[in-house]
Amino acid sequence: MKRDWLLLALDFGGTKLTAGLAASGERRWRAHQRVPSPPGSNAQSDLEIMMGLARDMLAPAKAPLGAVGASFGGPVDAAQGLVLLSHHVPGWEKMPLRESLEERLGVPAAVDNDANVAALGEHRFGAGQGCDSLLYVTVSTGIGGGWIVHGRPYCGADGMAGEIGHMVIDPIGPVCTCGQRGCLEALAAGPAIARHAQQRLAEDPQAGQALRALVGGEVQVVTARHVSQAAKAGDELSRQALDQAARALGRGIGSAISLMNPQRVVVGGGVAKSGPRYFEAVRAAARVTVPPEMTVDIVPAALGDDAPLWGAIALAENCLRAS
Template sequence: MAMVLVLDFGGTKLTAGVVDTAVYHSGSLTWRAYKRVYSPAHGDARFDMEAMVALAHELLAGEKATAVGISFGGPVDVATGTVRLSHHVAGWENVPLPEIVASEFQTVVRIDNDANAAALGEWRFGAGRGVADLLYITVSTGVGGGWILGGRPFRGYNSMAGEIGHMVVDPAGPHCLCGKRGCVERLASGPYMAADWAETSGQQEGVTGQDVAIMAAQGNREARRILERGAWALGVGIGNAVNLMNPSQVILGGGVIKSGVHWWEVVRRTARETALPQAQVDIVPAALGDDAPLWGAVALVETT
């Protein structure tokens, strides 16, 4: 029996799972073992690595993994198997993570970034089953994306495809940390919406993107304006992506998709208006939630 170990290095949490391939071939998405721990506020790559290895050995309980799949929360050069960096955790610059993990567990290792892994997970096990061409977008702390094209993952020339978060949709919009103005991420991500609300309301601390969505639902006009602007930016980004690539499905994941019916209406309407009439698309919520990258890591091992 094949036993696959999968690891998800998030910006703030580490998750590991073990799955019997016999089980997932039967169509049942169940973990043999599964555990999530949180990274300390000032951790680094070394801490994350040691904590993850301990977690994995705990889940394996002495058995041997036949393969390891890794989802990493940051840019990865898939061709060379190198983590480029993490935007959240120090010390990840140019780390050959698959090599280190292969040495630890003495087996084959595959890696991808979390958005690509989530796209693969949703395509193989979730909302995108049977779809040949899809774009997965996570709308969360940041906004990222991953492609399935022609029934397989598409990563681009040097594994940088899918960065819809830094598509400019409003060149006169607010400045983004990336150096440009009016990126999708700058307008649609949770922390940026929270920061914009805090700035206009004068309330400086502790507001989250979720709070903005709740205040908008309660009738707060400024919160509603910020939330609608985020949904509009995402909708323009989706419509532009549809004009460029003509996928038949766009899957949305991440915490911000829980912002309510009105948010979904604005995203869908704006995308429909931005895309050409002949290039329409289904925009649907992710089915696997926070575990999409982990299931994608399972699929990574399966397909390689």
């Protein structure tokens, strides 16, 4: 691979748009910009904003652009380069994003959904380097996942492999956004943690003083981030709410491990910033659900919020290698 090409990474998130520019072979950003997706935006307006970011970054660049990789927060047919839809922004239905990027930028492009792309990012540049098989799980407002098998992304028949968030953990559990009961997402994602803590605060007016203090007594505004913060400060109610979510996540990851026996599981997303105690609870729950001979290696993501963006750089690198 030529070393003097630039690679452009684009991350179309549900609420924000991020672009990064790196040189092939380099592991630092030459340029990096993140903007909120404005209220009332649609596919075309988001694409125009992204192209504006790309132009700003490329104008002062000395080397030529070699390829572009894009991460999309929604289902994607990666083989066709087609976005299937967005759950947040209208107008993305059956949008040929790869073709559109190739036309606009004049270089090869590749597109995939954010969980698959983040898995690729952690595998090539982060906590999964050197692993032959890897499950990446992101835990934030929702729960998603992506697989690396034999060093390559495994997307499944519909590009949907790794949808661990909608594995049923408790058939009589709370209703999920997808309509099923007791999905992992309904038990362990950020909103589930916040809801559980809010219920406990309402039930026991004396409990969770540190958590109450964080929100000025306004129980209804408690988020998973508050719970995580209070748990780190030793708040017992917050620790229990987080532990319960961690145990559900551990059971879900344990089932995935039993099925596929991956070398490592990397957990990213906002909730994964909850610290070592959270990870211990996840590992302990996973350990008891898998056969004793199986590896249970569950680690925090290394690339943080930039995992999809570095994964998009990996996609662009692949394009450059193939061209």
